[in-house]
Amino acid sequence: MFVTPAYAQAAATGGAGSAIASFLPLILIFGIMYFLMIRPQQKKMKEHRALVEGLRRGDQVVTQGGIVGKVVKVQEDGMIEVEIAENVKVKVVKATITTVLNKTEAATA
Structure with a gap:
């Protein structure tokens, strides 16, 4: 029924490590989307621009x-x-x- 001071102190620590760990999947998803979708589209646009300028x-x-x-x-x-x-x-x-x-x-x- 009563919480000992040792348990209360252990629960309060570790906030900085969990914040980074919670953002890690979001950062990984953005990195994957960049290399699979954004970068190839930019390359294609650059090639099309060169094609149009070379007409x-x-x-x-x-x-x-x-x-x-x-x-x-x-x-x-x-x-x-x-x-x-x-x-x-x-x-x-x-x-x-x-x-x-x-x-x-x-x-x-």
């Missing part, structure tokens, strides 16, 4: 909508002109380009 006239591209065409004009405002058939040109946002099928070589001067 030039004459490249054959595929848009997100599945349209295949040839780049006719690259504009600085984030748009490109794509020829999808003879004398049929469509303006497309650069970011919607998913794949470059045939890459043209850089002009040597």
